[in-house]
Structures are given as structure tokens and as C-alpha cells.
Ligand code: SF4
């Protein structure tokens with residue numbers, strides 16, 4: 001594969017470079033990422049007459065013009081045409097920008113849509129990779145090779161800050177239109193679900209099950225998108241999933257989804273709950289926009305997104321929890337999700353849905369505010385309200401959050417007769433959590449937290465097989 005790109009790109013190209021990570025010390029420059037507000041990538045279907053096939057344009061300063069070590073805004077616009085290319089394909093084709101860009105030696109692409117982060121390494125820059133044009137050339141060739149239905153394609157990189165900003169606003173409207181389309185549909189109303197295994201190159205046991213009420217965790221492929229992709233390219237990473245029997249409407253367990261997960265994970269994952277983060281949660285690769293994490297101290301759920309700086313309310317930063325969550329494992333109490341999934345009527349339905357959510361970053365809360373039931377809006381804390389689980393507990397109590405009711409339900413009588421005096425000063429009532437609600441505790445154990453503060457840099461939870469303890 002590598003040799004076939006020599007005529008259009010100064011560095012190698014191939015799947016071997018896909019997992020490459022470029023640390024800040026090794027980078028020439030980066031586009032997007034946490035230090036840059038305006039960034040996006042977008043695929044748009046056009047009329048053939050609007051496209052000059054194979055053309056790659058850079059609007060604004062190119063890699064060679066930008067200062068080493070800097071972070072810059074970037075918009076990527078891929079325009080395609082073809083008699084069989086439907087508008088429905090835009091989402092899945094857009095997702096491939098990630099994969100194709102990562103094929104280039106010394107180029108790293110993370111995330112998607114409005115959240116992209118691209119780094120170019122110094123070593124590839126020295127080999128001549130000093131223009132976005134080369135990256136565009138590779139995209140053109142890979143798109144055409146992978147999708148013969150694409151008859152014409154042109155790629156535009158926008159680095160001019162003002163232009164990126166303007167187009168970013170437009171792009172947000174386009175993503176919103178795609179997402180809102182699936183909002184009117186319910187899982188019960190469709191005949192079939194879809195799946196995606198694009199991320200198996202990073203997480204070999206990961207299978208996304210995509211339903212109307214459960215958008216993929218990367219947030220960029222919804223049910224309509226996956227359906228369109230499975231139709232045009234049934235052997236590709238998106239495929240049809242027969243629903244089978246609805247085994248449990250509350251947790252969202254379908255025999256067909258189980259079977260698909262089992263087949264595509266080569267037997268590793270056999271059951272998937274679509275609407276729960278406990279029991280048999282959906283696997284997570286690494287592309288999730290946010291993590292839903294269980295907070296045992298309050299028996300509630302926190303949400304932290306990938307752009308959140310600093311530790312979340314449980315003391316753990318996103319990156320630490322991401323290591324715990326990702327990699328294609330099923331980890332009870334940690335679930336990679338898309339922001340859009342929070343809008344689903346089945347969002348963590350089995351776990352209490354919004355009634356169980358106790359903390360999230362203020363800007364995420366702002367973004368999904370209309371999806372939060374009105375009576376809960378002032379009861380969900382953000383980093384502006386609390387900075388520890390002890391404070392969170394007080395906040396929830398003061399605001400009358402519904403999880404407080406759960407504490408009563410599971411609380412174990414704290415004091416033995418006679419020992420009462422010593423115990424009455426307890427500010428954090430002890431809390432016993434039933435096994436079902438606790439990440440990775442097996443075999444009838446009950447965790448009891450008693451005035452405990454847990455701090456950890458890394459949390460390793462291993463699944464213990466029955467009888468192997
Ligand atoms: Fe596909 Fe899921 Fe990866 Fe998104 S996160 S690209 S839907 S496998």
C-alpha cells in the first residue's frame with residue numbers, strides 16, 4: 001500500500017501508522033485540539049458540476065507557514081458527488097476522515113466533527129510533509145479506492161481563522177440537523193438496528209450497536225447514517241443487525257444485538273444492554289465524546305466530556321477514566337457515550353436516566369439543558385457548585401435530588417445499640433450499595449462506604465471469573 005502513494009505524498013501511507021501517537025514534544029504543529037476553539041470536519045454531497053475532481057485547496061496559512069509547536073484552527077471540507085451517493089452517507093463518510101488521515105506516517109487524527117485534533121510530527125515534516133495538500137491528496141485517493149460510488153471528490157483545508165470560525169457555525173447547524181432527524185424515532189419503531197466496527201483497529205473487541213435511541217458513542221454515526229452505509233457497502237464496517245427478540249425492554253437487551261456483538265467481537269462480548277451502564281454495558285473504544293461514571297459515594301452518575309480540564313468531581317481526570325473505560329471492554333459503572341445520547345428518551349433508562357445524573361461540567365449541562373427534565377435542572381451539580389464528592393453529597397441533599405431517596409432505600413442501619421454516641425457525628429452517612437450497582441464487584445459482595453475518602457490516580461478494575469477468585 002505504502003508505495004502507491006509516493007507520487008502524491010512525501011511520507012508513507014498505510015494502516016500500520018494508524019495507532020501512531022504523536023506527543024507534544026514530537027509535533028511540528030497541531031490543528032484543533034483542546035487549545036483551539038474553532039475546528040471541524042465535514043463531508044458534503046454536491047452536484048457533480050460543483051466539483052473539480054481531485055482538487056485539493058488550502059485557504060489560509062499552510063503547515064510550512066505556521067510556527068513550530070503552535071496550535072491552529074482548521075476546517076476540513078470534503079465534497080463528493082456520484083449518482084449513487086446519497087446525502088445520508090455524509091455522516092459515515094465523514095467518519096472515515098479520521099481513519100484515512102491516521103494512515104499517513106507522522107499524522108495523528110483524533111475525535112470527530114467539531115472536536116478534531118490533528119498533529120503532524122517533526123520527523124514527517126522534515127521528510128517534506130509541509131503542506132496540507134499532501135494529506136488531501138491521500139484522502140482523495142483513499143476515498144475513491146474505498147468507495148467506488150464516489151465519482152468526484154475535492155478537499156479543502158481552511159486555516160484562515162476568520163473563515164474557520166464562520167464555517168464552524170455552519171457546520172454545527174449541519175450536525176444538529178443530522179442528529180435531530182433520529183430524535184423522532186424510537187427503537188421499537190424500526191425493523192432493524194445497525195453496527196459499526198470501524199474502531200476495531202484500536203479496540204479489537206469493540207462493536208458499536210447503533211439504534212435510533214442509541215447513537216454511536218463517537219456521536220458521528222446515527223441509525224440513519226449506519227443504515228445508508230450498510231446499504232451501499234454491506235461488507236464495510238457498518239452492517240445490519242437483526243433486532244431479534246426483545247429480552248428486556250428496561251435495560252435494552254435484544255437477542256439480535258447480543259448475537260451481532262458476539263459474532264463481531266469473536267465471542268468476547270455476548271450480552272449488551274443498550275440503556276444501562278451496569279450489568280452488561282455497551283463496550284467503549286476510545287472515541288467516546290463523554291464518559292458516564294458511577295459515583296459510589298452518592299450512588300449517582302457523573303458525566304465528564306473529553307474537553308474537561310482537571311479532575312472531575314470524583315477526583316479523576318477524563319484521561320484516567322478514559323483508560324479505564326476504553327479499549328473494547330465492558331466495564332460496569334463506566335460507559336463511553338456521545339453527547340447526543342443524553343438526549344435519548346432511553347438515556348441510561350435502566351439506571352434511572354436523568355434522575356440518576358448528579359454531576360457534569362457546566363458547559364455540557366448548558367448544551368443539553370433542554371433535554372434535562374425541568375425539575376432536575378437545578379439539582380444536577382457542576383464544577384461551579386462542588387469540587388468533591390463530600391460537597392456533592394451536601395449539594396444533592398440541599399437541592400432534594402432524587403438520588404437522595406435511593407440513599408434511604410439502601411442505607412444500612414448505621415449504629416448498633418450502645419455504640420450510638422460515637423457514631424452520631426458521622427457527617428457522611430454510611431452507604432451500602434447493592435452489587436448490581438457497583439462496578440466490577442462480583443459474587444454477592446456488598447460495598448459499604450463509611451466516612452471514606454478514596455483518592456486514586458488510576459483505577460484498575462478487573463473482572464473476576466466465577467470460581468477463580
Ligand atoms: Fe464506528 Fe463506533 Fe468507532 Fe464511531 S465509535 S467509528 S460508530 S465503531
Ligand code: ZN
Nearest residue numbers: 199285286287
Ligand atoms: Zn472508536
